Amino acid sequence: MSKSNKNGMLIDYEYCTGCFSCTVACCQENGWEAPLSGMKVMEIVQDLPKDKAYLTFLPFPTELCVLCNHRTRQGLDPACVKHCMANCLTYGPLKELAGELEKKPRMVLWSPR
Amino acid sequence: MSEYGMLIDYEYCTGCRTCEVACKQEYGRPAGKVGGVEVTEYIHTLPNGKLFITNIPTFTRACVFCAGRVKQGLEPACVKHCMANILTFGKIEDLHDKIPKKRKAILWTKG
């Protein structure tokens, strides 16, 4: 029961800088009361050998994410995708986005609905 | 290895961390050091004040997608032992049509 015609969101989290535009764009678009939002960003400080560390931000759609179907119906990008400062969110059919996945590491494809 | 992907039906990730220890056992990684996969618990409140717990496995820079095991036709250690059976590993192009219709899923490339 694949959902190739289904749409999802590709996140190139290597470039996510944790600026929270997606979180607030979603609040504005869908009228969520703080602190709720359809998109949240996780800050992950990861230890690496020789006690180096690596800071990664990982945005992810929460339970409230409706993939902005009221926007996508009019051919617009979801509010978070449109406003992402690092342009690391892409919305589209899962089939296409999966194709993108192969091109570089540190990417993740979400199908939140 | 980037044409491979890991599909997670994370709706049912219960946060039991079996994947973390399976990975550490597979590569003899000492405790305290980061393994190939890390599960983060996220407690968020929903509009009606209800709480919702989501666990999200993230594949870290240390993950090699168990290249050795895959070569012998075995599943990665975490996939094999996942208690909720929510990890599927494979080539990306045939993974994307395994994305469950109704439920939430993530498809990772290498960390």
Add this chain to the structure above:
Amino acid sequence: MGKSKTTIVKTTTWSAGPGCHGGCGVLAHIKDNRLVKLEGDPDHPWNQGRLCARALAMTQYIDHHDRLRAPLKRVGKRGEDQFVEISWEEALDTIEKKMNTIREAFGPESMIFSMGTGRDIGPWICMLAYAYGSPNVMFALSGNACYSPRIAALDTIQGDYSVFDAAQWLPGRYDNPEYKVPECMIIWGYNISATCPDNLFGHWIIDLMKKGTKIITIDPRLSWFASRSEHWLPIRPGTDAALALGFLHVIIKEQLYDQTFLETWTDAPRLVRNDTGKLLRESDMTADGSTENFVGFDLQTKTPVIWNTIRQKFSIEDSNIALTGSFDIRLLNGDIIACTTVWDQFKDSCAAYTPETVEKITFVPANDIQKAARFYAKAQPASIHWGVPIDMTPEITPLCHAIAALWALTGNLDVPGGNVFTRAAFNAVAYALPGAEGVIKLKDPAQDKPRIGKDDYGPFNKFIWRCQTDKVIEQIFSEDPYPVKGLWMQTCNPLSGIGLDPKLWQKALEKLDFIVGVDLFMTSSLRYADIILPAATFLEKEGVRSWWVPLQTINKAMTVEGCRPDVEINFELAKRFDPDFKWETLHDLFDEILKPSGMSFEQLAEKGWALPPENHASRPYFRHERGVLRSDGKPGFATPSGKFELYSTLREEWGLKAVPYFKEPPFTPVSRPDLFKTYPLILSTGRRSPAFFHAEHRNIPWLRALDPDPVVEIHPDTAKKNDISNGEWVTVENWMGTARFKAKVTKIVPPWMVMAAHGWWFPEKKEDPLFHTFESNINMLIPMNEQGEDGLGAPIKHLLCRISKETRGSAHV
């Protein structure tokens, strides 16, 4: 046209609203004069549809229930919350009457016009001040330690300010054939996620990274950039100059510099007298010689040759001028003195900074310094982006001198993908930054004479049109040479945001006769104002913007009842204070500002924005070769010598060291071992957050949820040693004062340092008129009056403190 429909207004962000230095193109969805939604404008070249969290929260900002919507008059004591609403007429009349009495009794200069960080009110507050006759326009940060020091420093040594080139001047941006993506970029003291720095769109760097640019990060904290850079140099705060000199040491020693640029565009061959340590001038050698001309040594004829700064040429053609060596010169009075070249002087000043020495000073491992220096020097092109931490140290100009020498010596100045000069677009100067002159000027130069700090510090005399903040505070108390009676405080919050040692500011405010406050929300500082005027967001006003590029208008999209834009308030009062005020309407003013662009305000508003045409002076590249930098049209730089000055003529004239050097700043473990015993941690302040702009936005729900409490970052080992756990309230204190923060235990910050957020006050705690502004305000720990010899810089990023568990529990109300 049917029931009320949603109209979309295209405009530009600047100041009130997102709060930042703006520039983003936006689409404002307006319905029945109310903002329904704010979106990015995909066609705008600046942000291409993107927008930050603060701009996206405009709907919660613009009709926030706490916004000031009517002028207020103070009826209680200063600092209390006794105000009564009055009409705009009564407010403006009172202001006019009071300020006229001050002007008559004490002269216009006794009125200070203070603004916060550089925003669109920059020009309009000068317009008001100059119309009133006062030269004392103040930027309320001690040592003016934000942006102007860097501009003044670069004006001093290369004539013009410069920024990293992200094709922001070129149509089609990165795809424009003229543009080259930099191979390497040094990010010196700047944290991307939290800010868009002065007039740059932070995430352009991400665009460049995606196109292959490699990053070197210089930052004590593990920033987002640090994680992804080829070289991360975790530097001890305050030692940046030592690191820059270390880079120069490697580049010179391994001859990684651009020889042709060195010879043709720098003052390397100029001779310096060994006896006085000063530049050799023509006037030293010949009676009628000009002090403006300098001397080189021609190796062919073995005779000194004169560098004529007017003709920008050496006295003899195709001479072979020595770059290095010692030469005997006969002076006018017959003495023979030995001279060396500027290049030798410069090389000597860098010689001491071997990577090993620099490691001891900066904590950055020696081979990392070498590797990073080589990586930068060999990259073609390479650019440097520096942030506000550069301004925030007393020895700011020598530091800028060393960093500027990096891009100059590696031939990255005004080249595609390098560091390019900045001029206001089309030379239409709205906001007169240091070194620039706009249409808004003092009626007659003599009025500038009483400007506080003008005669104490060179840069304030030559480039910076503001008064020196620390001197202003001193003069309020000393009343010498003249008393300060009044303060016009516009979008400026010294007690919670910009004022160091806020208790001192509190006493200063209490001493003044008459204070006017102009802001959008009630703040602790406004409690001391006599009259408060409610200002407007960028969506409620018109304006022009030429801060670097593009030239654009701010278009009024809506109005909020009772509020007036700053420009309209200041314009109205300027007409009252100056009977023959030059402009009748705002558009007259805008049109005059825009005159160099050949467009009127309406025409530009129609187009939305405009990029300067090819080979215009305000558009890059190789302008020093094209001769558009100098007023005389000759190739070269707008410096006294016409060259990139490795040895600064002006600093020599100001009696300051003319070549770069490093001096241990005050209040560090090295300069104050005594203090370090009781305060064993380095305190750095100003931890940025994507949710707030300085002291703003704490009352915006969507934004406050992203960063609910004032945070101090502590390394896990330091936390363990002080028995502090993540999320616990702790006390940060030093000899100046204490402040209360929530501990964030994280590996991002090194163990020998803690990083505290600034600008914290609590708008929701209405029971205290001052909104608990002294409770979690890190500025309580930072002294005023610690500026450098040239009046610039302050020890904001490097102090000492100790940290302890808060034993009082939550009883602390």
Add this chain to the structure above:
Amino acid sequence: MKEDGVKIIKTTTWSPGPGCHGGCGILVHVKDDKVIKVEGDPDHPWNQGRLCSRCLSMTQYMYHKDRLRKPLKRIGERGQGKFEEISWDEAFDLIEQKMKKIREDHGPESVIFHQGTGRDIGGWISMLAYAYGSPNWMFGLSGISCYTPRLMMMSITQGDFAVVDASQWHEKRYDDPEYKIPETVTIWGQNLPATCPDGFFGHWYIDLMKRGTEVLVIDPRCTWIASRAKLWLQLRPGTDAALALGFIHVMIKEDLINMAFVERWTNSPFLVRTDQEKKRLLRESDLIKNGLDTNFIAHDPVSDSFVVWDSDHQTYKKKNITPSMEGDFTLALADGSTATAKTVWTLYKENAEQYTPEAVSKITWVPADKIRKAARIYAKSQPSALHWGLPIDTIPSTVPTSQAINHLWCLTGNLDNPGGNAIARYAYDVVTYPYHSGGAILSLPPEVMDKRIGIHDYGAIKDFRAWAQPDKVLEQISSDDPYPIKGMWIQTANPIACTGMEPKKWRDAIKKLDFTVCVDLFMTPTAMLCDVILPAATFLEKDSLKAWWVPLQAIKRVVEVDDCKSDIEINLELCKRFMKDFPYDNTQELFDTLLKSAGITYQELTDNTWMIPPKGHPSKPYFRYEKGLLRQDKKPGFRTPSGKIELYSSWLEKWELEPLPYHEEPPYSPVSTPDLFADYPLILCTGRRMGPFFHSEHRQIPWLREQQRDPVLEIHPDTAEKYGIAHGEKVCVENWLGKITVKALVTPVIHPDIVMAEHGWWFPEKEGKEPNLFGVWDVNVNQLIPMGHEGKAGLGAPIKSMLCKVYKAKG
């Protein structure tokens, strides 16, 4: 045998190692006699290749540097940690000599055989006790409040135990045509992902949820599964009975009861005498001279006469009558007097009347409309399964609570139906670990069994379970009344750190005895106090077998680790020393005897590793009560005195306990002790489960300890704010009995008026000898829970609902 010299062996997990109640099929990779890896066995129906983090850390557990590898004899003072390594022979001789001396001087009953949670040693420790002659086999948790209360109630109500049917009896599992996916699973007090409950694989619920099962969760905390529940009822700890009765009230009012099932299979028509001080079921002997008192009375509405229900023949003495379900009757008794009586069903409805959703909401904090909605969801779902956890046992009112919840599936007919609550019997009726008083490997004469501690105080202890009552044992150790206790054999039990409430009393009790032996794999705070310590083996170093529900499985010795011996070998050796002509020479013989009822030898079992009972076998579902597979006499019905499901329990009546379910306020609560509540304003719930640890084990296993470094106390953000407590900060949890210092975990998952502590904590890395005792006194929350508060039936203890206060620990 793979080419690189690695052998792969199939076996089953149980006890030491993962520590849990086992059942998972695994593949053990062995090279040069050393286990190098443990993996799940994809072919095994139980876990289908899956495995938990504890099992995956076996290599760190088995070869851990701190593992006991040689028997130890105490040479210094008790608790000083001075031991000397001795050989096994010396150890056996010493134990034999010492325990025989105690037996001669004080009788075998003066030695307590003390075990921990129900694991594979259950069978072997009772065998040793009876070989020695002592009836005092004991599980040390106050009020035996773990699984026993629920087992006892199910046994006296429906004659058998029951668990959720997750198709575990079918080889093909969920895809078996006979199986039906439950429409709803109600999870009452269980945090699934963190544990695998008794004889059940927690993540089976995920498999069911993926196949459409909805979940209804009753838990004071918002667990992972609660956040996905169709409805989550956040109740006050200790008020589960009231909630269940609220369900029953709604089911009766909105007639959601399966009346056909209730009339046919429960004792609802029987008459109960109501004109005396104590209610009593009317018996045939009351109405008819020399009638049997095992037969009961009902009313035939057609002939308006009273008929006798013959329990032996499982029929009414009058043919094809349908008894009245309701009514008030007056009867003439055999002795000429008259009595008034009501049917059980009338009394049952009257009893449930008071538990309106509004009243129940006040008691349980669960909003009334949610109670109604939940009751409807449970009752209307077909099939509807109910899973209940240990919190039902760990309250003094555990008997009425277990009874009320047990009735839920009885009233809706969800008993032994596919996807409902299936009756659970040992696979192939092989009993390795007896729950009933019968079924042990050996037995003792009645006069010796009569000395078992606690049977004269509590009928339930006497009649249902073979264990001594631990609270009474502790009292008797200090009082020596009626007879002194001189010795204790402690096997895989850790009362000081885990099972003992008021653990300092247990420390004094153990140190008071003449001779104590501890059998364990690691030095623990309890072992530190004992005279002889024997190094036990993990499940990979022993042969054993498991029949805990299904399948019947073999546990095979894979490797040996130094001198460690398996529990069964240790006990077998001592049995031979204590008992003349002990019937079994080695484990093989013992296992073959136990497997008789399955008709196979132990060798055959090891070849298959596991076997699922065939169709029609009494230990395989469904509808066995209809097919007569439950009763000895093969008649339809249940193994209860009346052969019916006894909603009105004749056993409880016999033990002079309240025969119908009711709500009883916990001993310490805002309602029952308002004065104490004023000083200790927070409800203390204990036993927060975490995946990596099983009770007090695994703190020294690196991969597991890394997941949670320190013991925590869950506290709500508002409560934390009120007391100025920050996440991760050290806090003190204190009440009138004791105090501990742990880390605060500020989280919204817990209710603002409740704090949730963790049990079983001690620090293997810290100094072991007294007084430090591995730092157990700083963090063992049991110090705040009293012994001696068992319920009226001798079962239950206030472990899940005490009172406490919380404050910032000083610097």
